[in-house]
Amino acid sequence: MILQVEDLSYKIGSTWILRGVSFNLSRGEFAGIIGPNGAGKTTLIKAIVGDLSDYAGRIKVTGRVGYLPQNPERNRDFPISVREVVAMGLYKERGPFKRFSKSEWNRVDALLKTTGIEELGKRRAGTLSGGEYQRLMLARALVSSPELLILDEPEAGVDEMGKSSFYRLLEKLKNEKNMGILMVSHDIGMVFEACDTIMCINKTLHCHTSADMISPEQLQSAFSSDLDLFIRSRDHFEREHRL
Numbered sequence: 001m002i003l004q005v006e007d008l009s010y011k012i013g014s015t016w017i018l019r020g021v022s023f024n025l026s027r028g029e030f031a032g033i034i035g036p037n038g039a040g041k042t043t044l045i046k047a048i049v050g051d052l053s054d055y056a057g058r059i060k061v062t063g064r065v066g067y068l069p070q071n072p073e074r075n076r077d078f079p080i081s082v083r084e085v086v087a088m089g090l091y092k093e094r095g096p097f098k099r100f101s102k103s104e105w106n107r108v109d110a111l112l113k114t115t116g117i118e119e120l121g122k123r124r125a126g127t128l129s130g131g132e133y134q135r136l137m138l139a140r141a142l143v144s145s146p147e148l149l150i151l152d153e154p155e156a157g158v159d160e161m162g163k164s165s166f167y168r169l170l171e172k173l174k175n176e177k178n179m180g181i182l183m184v185s186h187d188i189g190m191v192f193e194a195c196d197t198i199m200c201i202n203k204t205l206h207c208h209t210s211a212d213m214i215s216p217e218q219l220q221s222a223f224s225s226d227l228d229l230f231i232r233s234r235d236h237f238e239r240e241h242r243l
């Protein structure tokens, strides 16, 4: 088990954002978190990565975490290269004040290759397109060799071709490194295609089950407040089950 969440609840003022969320994530499991806007998905991720302190319940992570946040902040003018941004992902384990060693730069370059942006290493990070920037953020999240990779809507700004190669890359990394992956996404089709398990969240966790076992009732209970998302997920359910 790489992640254990037990009875997690979070409240802002008198409003519950999350209530009694419990689940486990195994190594080698790619879980997709789906749910309507405002369902508490990002809040759950923030609690897991340690950006939220005043929650109730327990979260146990047993391994290194790589995190690709939703809409990562981007300063287009800041004079930093793509390679340097990836290398900064190592700060947590070795601090910012030492020069990067040759082997650390080799690690960075290998990841630029893995994520398909090796040609862009020397470019100023601010000049990258949206999809290229997401790949850069993925390389940075991976440079510390995480056992748990957490992604919050990584497909934002990525075109359809880019999306499917991005998800294929995640599946490959999961298989090669036996990582656990937790990904929030509104891309219901891709979630059903790429993920092993699906978690439906809307304040509470409505289901956490394998993509081909999920029932229309589970989808409906999580999405009742968002008819459009519900219909799209039901369509995918029906296609998956050839109904």
Ligand SMILES: Nc1ncnc2c1ncn2[C@@H]1O[C@H](COP(=O)(O)OP(=O)(O)OP(=O)(O)O)[C@@H](O)[C@H]1O
Residues within 6 Å of the ligand: 012, 017, 035, 036, 037, 038, 039, 040, 041, 042, 043, 044
């Ligand atoms: N600082 C805050 N103050 C008040 N309400 C907040 C705050 N942060 C989050 N919320 C509310 O908490 C709820 C859950 O937000 P969260 O960002 O976790 O949802 P989400 O499921 O990630 O949504 P989306 O799919 O739109 O990204 C929303 O109703 C949001 O407005």
